[in-house]
Amino acid sequence: MRILLVEDDPALAEALLSLLTSAGYAVDLVHDGEAARTLVAAERFDLMILDLNLPELDGLSVLRAMRAQGNTAAVMILTARGAPEDRVRGLDLGADDYMAKPFDVREFEARVRSLLRRQAGLRSSVVTLGRLTLDLTTRQFMADGQAIDLPPRERALLELLHMRAGKVVAKDTIMQSLTSLDDMLSDNAIEQYVSRLRRRLAPLGLVLRTVRGIGYLLEKPAEAP
Structure with a gap:
């Protein structure tokens, strides 16, 4: 998941950048509107x-623009302006959430997860596909009750594919979701990550298909009659 952080306070900006990148998000930071x-x-x-x-x-x-x-x-509006009229105006202009400074970090993280879950069209924080389960609160994958340890980039890719299971995810979407402007991710690198995930998912009965010229599709094979 890719986040744009817009914050002009250098100390707060760096703290939030560290918090979000540590959680595995691709984050771009800018300091002016x-x-x-x-x-x-x-x-x-x-x-x-x-x-x-x-x-x-x-x-x-x-x-507005x-x-x-x-x-x-x-x-998510994150600001020191917490008066009711400011909240109303921000929400009326199209903000999805409004949080006043100072704030509790745990609540901030929970709201980020909630917004990203909603953005992906998910109602529950637990998403299951066959024997594979993703807990969006901890961002942990489980298979048959056992945790699956993945390198950060592979985990982020599997999370994206898992949340959109049954739909083709374009390479461009993968590129933009997994990287910030400071990162480089080639087509060959994506193919390597997909190949590794494919080997991990095969024993679970899940299929990660390449849709030639478009992207990738994660699906559970149909059960035998």
């Missing part, structure tokens, strides 16, 4: 965490 407006128009994000008091362009203007362009990425 104009940079945020430009980046969100050019790149795909699952979630934007948006301060309101920003240099160059205020957060509400960023949000984003929604006017038809961008449906989830938006």
